[in-house]
Structure formats: structure tokens, C-alpha cells
Amino acid sequence: MSDALARSKPASTKDGAAVDDRVTPTEPPVRPPAPDPSVKKSAGRAWLRVSPLVLGLQLALGVGAIAGWQLLTQVGVLDTFFFSQPSRVAVRVWEWLTTGVIYDDLAVTLQETFLALVIGAALGLFVGFLLARVRLLAAVLDPYIKILNAVPRVVLAPVFLLWFGLGIWSKVAFGVTLVFFVVFFNTYQGVREVSRVLVDNTRMLGASESQLIRHVFLPSALTWIFSSLHVSVGFAIVGAVVGEYLGSAKGIGYVIAQAEGTFDTTGVFAGIVVLSVVVLLVELLVNRVERRLLRWRPDSGRTDVA
Amino acid sequence: MPEQPYAVQLSGMTKRFPTATGEAYTAVRDIDLAVAPGRFVSVVGPTGCGKSTLLNAAAGLMPPSEGTVHVYGEPLQGLNRRASYMFQQDALLPWRSVLDNVTLGLRIRKVPADERAEQGRAWLERVGLGAFAAAYPHQLSGGMRKRAAVAQTWIVDPDILLMDEPFSALDVQTRQLMENELLTLWTGSEKTVIFVTHDLDEAISLSDEVVLLSAGPDSEVVGGYPVDLPRPRDLMDIRNSPEFNDIYRRIWSDLRNEVMKSYERRARTLQAG
Numbered sequence: 001m002s003d004a005l006a007r008s009k010p011a012s013t014k015d016g017a018a019v020d021d022r023v024t025p026t027e028p029p030v031r032p033p034a035p036d037p038s039v040k041k042s043a044g045r046a047w048l049r050v051s052p053l054v055l056g057l058q059l060a061l062g063v064g065a066i067a068g069w070q071l072l073t074q075v076g077v078l079d080t081f082f083f084s085q086p087s088r089v090a091v092r093v094w095e096w097l098t099t100g101v102i103y104d105d106l107a108v109t110l111q112e113t114f115l116a117l118v119i120g121a122a123l124g125l126f127v128g129f130l131l132a133r134v135r136l137l138a139a140v141l142d143p144y145i146k147i148l149n150a151v152p153r154v155v156l157a158p159v160f161l162l163w164f165g166l167g168i169w170s171k172v173a174f175g176v177t178l179v180f181f182v183v184f185f186n187t188y189q190g191v192r193e194v195s196r197v198l199v200d201n202t203r204m205l206g207a208s209e210s211q212l213i214r215h216v217f218l219p220s221a222l223t224w225i226f227s228s229l230h231v232s233v234g235f236a237i238v239g240a241v242v243g244e245y246l247g248s249a250k251g252i253g254y255v256i257a258q259a260e261g262t263f264d265t266t267g268v269f270a271g272i273v274v275l276s277v278v279v280l281l282v283e284l285l286v287n288r289v290e291r292r293l294l295r296w297r298p299d300s301g302r303t304d305v306a
Numbered sequence: 307m308p309e310q311p312y313a314v315q316l317s318g319m320t321k322r323f324p325t326a327t328g329e330a331y332t333a334v335r336d337i338d339l340a341v342a343p344g345r346f347v348s349v350v351g352p353t354g355c356g357k358s359t360l361l362n363a364a365a366g367l368m369p370p371s372e373g374t375v376h377v378y379g380e381p382l383q384g385l386n387r388r389a390s391y392m393f394q395q396d397a398l399l400p401w402r403s404v405l406d407n408v409t410l411g412l413r414i415r416k417v418p419a420d421e422r423a424e425q426g427r428a429w430l431e432r433v434g435l436g437a438f439a440a441a442y443p444h445q446l447s448g449g450m451r452k453r454a455a456v457a458q459t460w461i462v463d464p465d466i467l468l469m470d471e472p473f474s475a476l477d478v479q480t481r482q483l484m485e486n487e488l489l490t491l492w493t494g495s496e497k498t499v500i501f502v503t504h505d506l507d508e509a510i511s512l513s514d515e516v517v518l519l520s521a522g523p524d525s526e527v528v529g530g531y532p533v534d535l536p537r538p539r540d541l542m543d544i545r546n547s548p549e550f551n552d553i554y555r556r557i558w559s560d561l562r563n564e565v566m567k568s569y570e571r572r573a574r575t576l577q578a579g
Contacts, residue, residue, distance in 0.1 A: 200367055201397035203385060205411035205462060219401045296401045296442040
């Protein structure tokens, strides 16, 4: 019954993403934590270990693509009106950074992202716990959660704009609807999948229900949540930017929408560059946090010494 | 009701489990088992005979379908608060350091942090893990994890220790070492131990009494065999003594019957299926 909730989850998320691929990253939210923690860790540090050949080719590819873009627009094969030019984009970004006009927008977007992440994660954690521990509630709410998760989020944006206005809170609400489900499903799974022996052992040591949550269920759920943190952060940023794009007076999404409105392709690309760099930096931060909080896990390659 | 209260007493205990087909699977039937305080009793039987079911009933983790469980004369309600349980599988929390794992029971009992750490370190020294306080369970070998589990269950000073094949996953040498250390810990502690194992050798060398269960399902107690070998025992020597061999032969002839029965039963199910 309530197992159906857990089992159907990746499918329902994918459905949601298929209907709404504009807003929702297609990655399914759930990654089981235990089987293979090495993958992400090594991925995080992969660039340290790549061979000089691979590194050289990677650099060549990046430089080649940008140079090709520059060349094609220079000789007129690509129209700069539609495609702008790497040099112009670089100049625009540089202007934004040196004059400081972009910082306000950046701050607003990051603020929205942060709030969406914290509120969405807190709600997801709470509801996930509740449903995992109270089977009846999970069984009753199961179809409604699937329905809600199937709603393409972008159609909610107008509603949130009406409810919360043009300020940051409509974007936060938007991001929350994205982050919530990722964290909720992972928490639900994390609590349900706790090894029976760990629970029994802790109970035999005298733990009450609240101590059980604190010492066993919460840490177990947290490992699941942290392994989905990359997805959650991505969702939060998507929520903020798309929300801004659809209606706001500040933020990177707003800057991009403004540029688009004046056929300023250079501005659109410059906005995309700034956003990408920010996402990369946040990603690095998440990697560090994850490595620190999940340091109790087996190292890559070594899972269990029998 | 017994005159002098047993530490653990199962009377007429039957445990059934519902199966997928809807029929009830009877794991153990009509078990009577009484363990006096301070005794070391082993429960032996062929694989799948419901040995763990007995421990789970004594722990209060799994109430019996029929019959009663008494702990020191009181009917058991909920979990058995006077018992610690050492599981067959690893039960250390992977996200806690060895020291935090060992002191978990104290933390749950709200013992102050410095006292907790002090006791925890003393126990780690005692089980030979002094240098591994800050390590995480996955960094330890199987034997070291078992030592940590021993410390974790003993630190709360339980009256009763329920041990479910605690050393079955270890290699022979590590296992003998652990058995010896367990015996050293237990000697003079006046704790009651119920030790489940499928290894007759281990059962006899550790225990005051060996209880033999019949092949499952529908396991019953075949008999109890007192082991009156002198204590303190040295496990390396005791296994070569003639008394040990006498007891071993006596129990083994009964155990072999049960093992054969369980083979036949399994063969029949295989043919039927």
C-alpha cells in the first residue's frame, strides 16, 4: 500500500519532468546512498586525476568551440544579432562585474535559492518523516502526492505571482514546490530503508521513539538527502531563475528576460554565463559540505570489509 | 510461577508467522526454557530451527503467539529492559565513531558526556580497541566490529545478555580469541547469558548448559545438557579434555538426528516444489 508510494516515485517524477521539461531537470530525484557512494566522490575530484591527454583534449574542445563561435560570427556565417559573439559576451560580463550592476541581481537570485532550499528541505524532511512513520497517513495521502508531483510546476508560477506578488517570495514558493518533492521522497525512502538490525539494536539499548529518530532515522535520512543535495540545489536555482523570468523586478532571470525583450542577445548570453559560473561554484560548495558530512562512509572502491 | 525467579523463563511458547500463502508458519512450538540468574546457557540447533525466535521473544522484540515470557519472575511487557542483545549482523551505526557507538546506550540513558567518554574509553581499552575511538565502523575489520559490539552491549551493565550467533561471521582464529575474551568478561560478572549458536563446539566450551532444539519448522526443545566442566576454562585446552569429548559425543548424536531430519525435510520440500 504505502510501499506503492515509494516504488512509484521515480516514475511519477519522470512523468512530471516529461510534461514539463522546461522547468524540471530530468534527473530522477532519488539516488540510493549505500550501494555506490564512490561514484559521486570520485566524480567530484575526477579532474585531479585525469591524464594530461584528456585534460589537453578537454581544453582544446572548450577553446575550439568558443573560437569557432567567434570565427563564424566574425566572418558572417552566423548573424551576431541572433548569436552575439564570445568577445562581446566577455566584455559585457566584465562590465557587469566591474561596474557592479549585476551584484544586486545576483544577491536576490541567491537569496531566493537559499530560502527555497531551506524551506523546501525542512518541509520535505518533516512530511517525509511523518509519512514514513505513520503508515495510515502515507496510504491515505499516496494518490494526492502523486497528483501534486505530476503538476507541471511552471503553471503554478502565475498563481504564486498572484498570491505572493512580484517580490522574492513568489520565487521562493516556486522553488519550494520543486525542492520539497526531492527531499520528501528521499526522506521517506531513507527512513523506510533503515536496517532493521540498527533499529532493534538501538531500541534494545533503551532508545525511546524520539531518541530512535535522533540517532537512527534522522542520520539515515540525511545521507539520502545529502546524496540528492545536488539535485535539490539545482531545483532551487531553477525555481528562482524561472520565477524571475516569468515576472519580477530583480534577479538574474529578470536580467535575462529584460535583455531578451530588447533583442539584446549579448545580454542573454552574459546572463547565462554568470548563472553557470554561480551554479558551478555552488556545486563545489555542495561537494565540500557533502564530503565533510558523509565522511563516515567507506572510501571509494572499498565498501565493506568482511 | 517458579519458586525462585528465573532470569528468563519461556513457558509453552509458540511463535507463528503469517506467510504469503496465508497459512501460518510455526517457527517454534511449545518451548519451555528456564535460565537461572548468572548461568551461561547456549541454544543449539540445525539452521532454520528458530533459535533467533527464542532470543527475540526473550528480548521482547517479538511477542510470542502463545505462551508467556517471564523476566526475573515478572511477565515481560514491551522490551526487556534488563537485557542487552548482540546481533548476528553488524548493528553499529555507520555514521557514528566507534567511541560514540560504544557509548550510545549511556547517551540514551542521559549519562553526562565526560563520564560517558571515560567509561567508553575504558571499555575500548578492555576490548583492545583503544586506538580506534575516532574510527568509523567501516574502517574496522569484522572482528574489531564485534569487539565494539561487545563493548556496546556490556557498557550499559545489563543483567541478561542475549547473543545471537555473534561470532559466526568470523574466521576460526578470531573466533576463538573472541570466545576466550567473552568468557573472561563474563567470569565473575554474575550476568545471565543466552547464547545462540549452530556450533556445538562453541556451545559446550562456553556454557553451563546446552539446550538442543529440534529441526524446524515446529521446533521443540529436544533436551537440556548440563556441562559441568570446571571453570575458569581455557578454551584452547578444554577442547582436548576427555570430559569435553564425552559431552560432545552425547549431544552430537542427538543433534545429528535433528540435522538429518532437517535435511530430509528440505529434500522433500524441494521434490514437492
